[in-house]
Amino acid sequence: MSMFTKVGAAAAAATNGDDGGKDSPIVSFKSGSTYKVGVRSINDVAEYFGYGIYGKVNTFVPKSPAVRNAKGSIQSGHGVWDRASDLLYADAKVAEESGASEADVKPTKDMAYLLRGKKRYLRAFYDLTTGQDIVIDLSPNQEKVIKGAIEENIDDxxxxxxKLSKKGTGQGAVVSLNAIVKMERDLTDEERANFAKLGDEPFDLADFETCLYVADEDEQVKNLVIAGFDIARLGLSIGASAQVPAPSNDDAPPIPDEDLPF
Structure with missing residues (x-):
């Protein structure tokens, strides 16, 4: 089962590891980053659901990802983080039905949200400075901005x-993709030479598989402990990932389309 829910044209439409030693094209895209790039296709993109908590657990994808529907809701194959999240949402619901205030249940809901898989996008570009493919990781809102800029120039x-840029951090991060109008002035001779090679070959969508960290269930359980969740509530312990029934996802709120700081 693929770690991606959509790849190529399907992933582009959604917003309207190790491969034997090959270097991963993913690059850092922190605040202040700027790249001069070429775009081969609007469809050089992949959608995935990543898990992690900023400052505690680095973003990962499960080795055996859950099966999701077109809206991103899990249909089967809940991972341990999914089960932990659903359990906390169920705790909050029980507390609310027992008369707990919104303030009382907010910490539980916040933790449940943090444990949920968040929709993310990988998008490929051709770095004109290095003459190499690069891949950047984007939130859904950031991907919409980038895709919109590509659509505006789709015929050219x-x-x-x-110029691909990022400013700000966390939920205040802003990305942009602006056309370089005067290429003779704003590109070096080498960058213009690299741009001339843009159409030589397409981006290999299989390279997306090298861009994400894949965690097996044992590592996911350890990450849950680091996140501060009591794994005993799922019948789990370090080194012994017991199988438990997947809880219903009906009470969990829809996955929000927002920028997240991880």
Whole structure:
């Protein structure tokens, strides 16, 4: 089962590891980052659901990802983080039905939300400075911005270079993809030479598989402990990932489409 829920054209439409030693094209895209890039296709993108907690657990994808429907809701194959999240949402519901205030249940709901898988996107570009493919990780809102800029120039991708930038951090992060109008002035000779190679070959979508950290169930359980969840509530212990029935996901709120700081 693939770690991606959508790849290529399907992933582009959604917003309207190790492969034997090959270097991963993913690059850092922190605040202040700027790349001069070419865009081969609007469909050089992959959608996935990542798990993690900023400052505690680095983003990972499960080795055996859950099966989700078109809206991102889990249909089967709940992972341990999914089960932990659903259990906490169920705790909050019981507390609310017992008369607990919104303030009382907020910490439980916040923790449940943190444990949920968050929709993310990987998008590929051609770095004109290095002459190499690069991949950046984007939130859904950031992907919409980038895809919108590509759509505005869709008929001229073979003639226009872009400046890809990011400013701000966390929920205040802003990304942009702006056309470089005066390529003779704003690109070096080497960058123009690299741009001329843009159409030589397409981006290999299989390279997306090298861009994410994959965690097996034992590591996911350890990460839950680091996150501060009592894994005994799921019948689990370190080194012994007991099988428990997947709880219902009906009471969990829909996955929000927002920028997240991980």
């Amino acid at each position: 991708l073979d003639a226009i270079a872009f």
